[in-house]
Structures are given as structure tokens and as C-alpha cells.
Amino acid sequence: MTAHDWSRVLEWCAGMGYATLFAWAFAWLGMRDAIYRLHRRWFAIERPAYETLMFVLIGAFKLALMVFFLFPLIALHVSGVLDAAP
Numbered sequence: 080m081t082a083h084d085w086s087r088v089l090e091w092c093a094g095m096g097y098a099t100l101f102a103w104a105f106a107w108l109g110m111r112d113a114i115y116r117l118h119r120r121w122f123a124i125e126r127p128a129y130e131t132l133m134f135v136l137i138g139a140f141k142l143a144l145m146v147f148f149l150f151p152l153i154a155l156h157v158s159g160v161l162d163a164a165p
Contacts, residue, residue, distance in 0.1 A: 082160040086152060093148035100141055107133055 080088075107114060115129055124132070155161055 082155060086155050086161055089148050089152040089155070093144060093152060096144040096148060100137070100144065104137055107137070
């Protein structure tokens with residue numbers, strides 16, 4: 080794969096990942112009680128622990144997107160490798 084191919088893959092992965100992140104965050108903010116009741120059926124978790132867990136998971140997902148997709152994409156653009164590719 081060329082650097083340009085890697086750039087396209089990273090762009091698609093970052094875009095789909097951030098779309099998932101926004102959908103998850105907006106669903107959690109908009110339907111917080113319904114999602115909590117759904118999870119409460121399967122897991123014995125109290126409300127404060129659930130809120131903390133969701134906040135941490137959304138943050139960890141955002142951090143993983145940055146580390147695995149966004150930062151490598153920025154590095155490709157900053158390094159100038161994409162300019163040299165045909």
C-alpha cells in the first residue's frame with residue numbers, strides 16, 4: 080500500500096469512528112434513562128457507577144480514535160510523505 084492508500088484508509092476509519100462516537104454520545108445524552116433501564120436488566124449496576132462507566136468508556140473510545148487513526152493521519156500529512164507520492 081502506498082502512503083496515499085493509508086491516508087484514505089485512516090480518513091475513512093476516523094470518519095466512521097467519530098460518527099459512531101457522536102451517535103453514542105448523543106444517544107446517551109438524549110436517552111440516558113432508557114439506556115440505563117436496558118442495561119439494568121442485564122447487569123446489577125447502580126446509577127452513579129453506570130454514569131461514571133459510560134463517561135469513561137466514551138472518553139476511552141475518543142482517545143483510541145485519536146491514537147490509532149487521527150494522529151497517524153496527521154503524521155502522514157505533516158511529514159510530507161503524501162506530497163511525494165504520485
